[in-house]
Amino acid sequence: xxxxxxxxxxxxxxxxxxxxxxxxxxxxxxxxxxxxxxxxxxxxxxxxxxxxxxxxxxxxxxxxxxxxxxxxxxxxxxxxxxxxxxxxxxxxxxxxxxxxxxxxxxxxxxxxxxxxxxxxxxxxxxxxxxxxxxxxxxxxxxxxxxxxxxxxxxxxxxxxxxxxxxxxxxxxxxxxxxxxxxxxxxxxxxxxxxxxxxxxxxxxxxxxxxxxxxxxxxxxxxxxxxxxxxxxxxxxxxxxxxxxxxxxxxxxxxxxxxxxxxxxxxxxxxxxxxxxxxxxxxxxxxxxxxxxxxxxxxxxxxxxxxxxxxxxxxxxxxxxxxxxxxxxxxxxxxxxxxxxx
Amino acid sequence: xxxxxxxxxxxxxxxxxxxxxxxxxxxxxxxxxxxxxxxxxxxxxxxxxxxxxxxxxxxxxxxxxxxxxxxxxxxxxxxxxxxxxxxxxxxxxxxxxxxxxxxxxxxxxxxxxxxxxxxxxxxxxxxxxxxxxxxxxxxxxxxxxxxxxxxxxxxxxxxxxxxxxxxxxxxxxxxxxxxxxxxxxxxxxxxxxxxxxxxxxxxxxxxxxxxxxxxxxxxxxxxxxxxxxxxxxxxxxxxxxxxxxxxxxxxxxxxxxxxxxxxxxxxxxxxxxxxxxxxxxxxxxxxxxxxxxxxxxxxxxxxxxxxxxxxxxxxxxxxxxxxxxxxxxxxxxxxxxxxxx
Numbered sequence: 001x002x003x004x005x006x007x008x009x010x011x012x013x014x015x016x017x018x019x020x021x022x023x024x025x026x027x028x029x030x031x032x033x034x035x036x037x038x039x040x041x042x043x044x045x046x047x048x049x050x051x052x053x054x055x056x057x058x059x060x061x062x063x064x065x066x067x068x069x070x071x072x073x074x075x076x077x078x079x080x081x082x083x084x085x086x087x088x089x090x091x092x093x094x095x096x097x098x099x100x101x102x103x104x105x106x107x108x109x110x111x112x113x114x115x116x117x118x119x120x121x122x123x124x125x126x127x128x129x130x131x132x133x134x135x136x137x138x139x140x141x142x143x144x145x146x147x148x149x150x151x152x153x154x155x156x157x158x159x160x161x162x163x164x165x166x167x168x169x170x171x172x173x174x175x176x177x178x179x180x181x182x183x184x185x186x187x188x189x190x191x192x193x194x195x196x197x198x199x200x201x202x203x204x205x206x207x208x209x210x211x212x213x214x215x216x217x218x219x220x221x222x223x224x225x226x227x228x229x230x231x232x233x234x235x236x237x238x239x240x241x242x243x244x245x246x247x248x249x250x251x252x253x254x255x256x257x258x259x260x261x262x263x264x265x266x267x268x269x270x271x272x273x274x275x276x277x278x279x280x281x282x283x284x285x286x287x288x289x290x291x292x293x294x295x296x297x298x299x300x301x302x303x304x305x306x307x308x309x310x311x312x313x314x315x316x317x318x319x320x321x322x323x324x325x326x327x328x329x330x331x332x333x334x335x336x337x338x339x340x341x
Numbered sequence: 342x343x344x345x346x347x348x349x350x351x352x353x354x355x356x357x358x359x360x361x362x363x364x365x366x367x368x369x370x371x372x373x374x375x376x377x378x379x380x381x382x383x384x385x386x387x388x389x390x391x392x393x394x395x396x397x398x399x400x401x402x403x404x405x406x407x408x409x410x411x412x413x414x415x416x417x418x419x420x421x422x423x424x425x426x427x428x429x430x431x432x433x434x435x436x437x438x439x440x441x442x443x444x445x446x447x448x449x450x451x452x453x454x455x456x457x458x459x460x461x462x463x464x465x466x467x468x469x470x471x472x473x474x475x476x477x478x479x480x481x482x483x484x485x486x487x488x489x490x491x492x493x494x495x496x497x498x499x500x501x502x503x504x505x506x507x508x509x510x511x512x513x514x515x516x517x518x519x520x521x522x523x524x525x526x527x528x529x530x531x532x533x534x535x536x537x538x539x540x541x542x543x544x545x546x547x548x549x550x551x552x553x554x555x556x557x558x559x560x561x562x563x564x565x566x567x568x569x570x571x572x573x574x575x576x577x578x579x580x581x582x583x584x585x586x587x588x589x590x591x592x593x594x595x596x597x598x599x600x601x602x603x604x605x606x607x608x609x610x611x612x613x614x615x616x617x618x619x620x621x622x623x624x625x626x627x628x629x630x631x632x633x634x635x636x637x638x639x640x641x642x643x644x645x646x647x648x649x650x651x652x653x654x655x656x657x658x659x660x661x662x663x664x665x666x667x668x669x670x671x672x673x674x675x676x677x678x679x680x681x682x
């Protein structure tokens with residue numbers, strides 16, 4: 001069954017298309033009797049106003065774009081869920097795009113979303129992204145964009161983040177306070193701000209507690225994968241026998257490391273203690289359970305949408321728009337991969 | 342900077358709006374010189390055709406809807422990734438919605454997508470869904486819809502599935518062949534077809550190998566969660582000491598079960614063997630690693646989009662449309678939660 005048009009309704013009732021259109025919109029110059037007839041027939045025939053024509057009038061698409069570096073990722077899944085939940089409540093639809101951590105793809109996707117005339121964009125930047133012209137171009141169209149998790153300090157837009165440096169400091173301090181003296185760090189790639197900040201928090205804690213910072217104990221996880229953790233844990237055991245603690249950028253990598261350490265016969269936490277980052281639910285399921293930093297993904301998604309929504313409404317009402325950086329709280333979750341202090 | 346309009350370009354060049362529009366579309370009745378002028382200015386001023394107006398002409402939105410029961414789920418994340426990858430290649434955007442396993446929400450979302458005028462829909466049904474009027478209504482608009490994973494046999498549309506019954510049969514048969522005689526089943530909720538089929542495959546294997554089917558050994562996991570697995574594993578140990586094998590509907594539940602069994606001092610696989618379903622990557626990381634059925638999520642997403650794309654093109658060319666059910670291959674992945682045979 002093809003959707004019925006205004007014309008067909010008009011023909012069936014032998015009145016003009018204009019009258020049908022006015023009747024459906026409750027114009028005063030159409031008689032109540034005609035209105036009732038038109039509305040009844042429209043319901044019977046399952047009439048549906050053309051979405052594009054409606055959009056052309058209101059200039060709002062009630063759609064936002066969401067660019068995520070990697071969909072198969074527990075943290076980002078939680079963020080997506082938080083966003084979808086809020087969007088649902090406010091009647092917005094979400095177009096989702098995966099940048100695969102590629103700058104080129106991200107640039108193309110921003111362009112696509114502009115052409116699609118979305119009302120706004122939520123984005124976590126790709127690891128590769130070091131140039132922000134595409135983001136600034138989007139913002140120059142008087143459309144709001146909110147960054148979350150992986151952000152660019154240099155772009156003037158709202159951001160929802162955690163204090164990565166502080167959280168990493170807390171994680172490293174916990175290793176120190178439970179007796180570790182030679183602490184390695186498995187860090188994320190070089191470009192993302194959160195991976196830089198976690199590294200800096202680690203380094204600062206060592207300095208504050210008078211432990212020597214040794215660059216040869218910092219390993220870069222290019223894929224932040226289970227395999228990265230497994231590989232570098234083996235390297236630690238082989239080449240750095242004095243290491244007694246590791247602060248790891250992401251739980252997934254930490255689980256890879258713990259699995260490897262145990263298979264090499266290392267006692268976790270007594271020989272080597274491990275702290276992860278994100279509090280992925282699997283962290284409590286592995287043996288030993290993983291001490292980690294709780295990173296609130298769902299809440300991050302929720303707050304990001306809420307901020308975008310506020311800005312969308314400000315633009316609609318032509319109110320002045322100021323950007324804001326929202327920092328969500330993190331906490332240390334103590335489990336069995338570190339010693340009791 | 343507001344986007345520039347055709348009118349502004351026309352005014353700046355002192356020509357008519359129609360001429361500008363025709364120039365941009367390379368109409369023959371506009372001189373090459375005017376065309377060059379218009380195009381250059383349009384590029385300089387960052388002209389962007391109004392997406393809605395374009396849509397109104399072509400009646401195609403180049404957008405599809407995707408309804409997923411639960412976003413925070415490794416299998417569905419992989420499906421989403423497969424869909425986004427293909428959509429990207431074919432220039433389609435994907436609006437993602439999460440039904441939260443709710444029939445009411447799913448119904449509302451189908452309606453939303455119809456009003457949004459998406460070109461087609463990909464859907465995995467909510468566990469609650471037992472009535473398909475909303476799906477049939479969507480299909481009656483001459484728009485294609487492809488179901489994947491959780492499908493309805495009664496709806497006449499294309500489907501991308503695995504042979505759940507056969508896969509469950511293989512899993513149960515493996516437990517039997519490695520010596521298990523009292524095999525329990527942790528099944529999914531009652532309504533979804535895949536959960537029914539996995540249960541039937543389990544039952545058939547018992548029958549074929551002359552093992553008694555005992556309904557008290559079938560446990561329904563309402564949330565298919567880690568906690569479900571943990572809870573029922575404890576119940577097995579407490580109330581069914583003769584159970585020596587469990588076939589479990591989903592890896593997540595199986596990991597919960599194994600974690601609980603080990604904490605209760607049960608030797609997996611020698612006292613109780615466990616087979617999961619999905620081959621989530623964590624299955625190879627836990628101790629003991631989990632024997633499971635490999636369920637191709639990424640491929641399922643890819644094939645679902647490909648089928649939808651085929652149907653979208655058939656409709657565009659007004660070709661007759663037949664529906665198709667695509668069954669993807671599964672396989673048994675033997676690891677350490679079952680005995681060697």
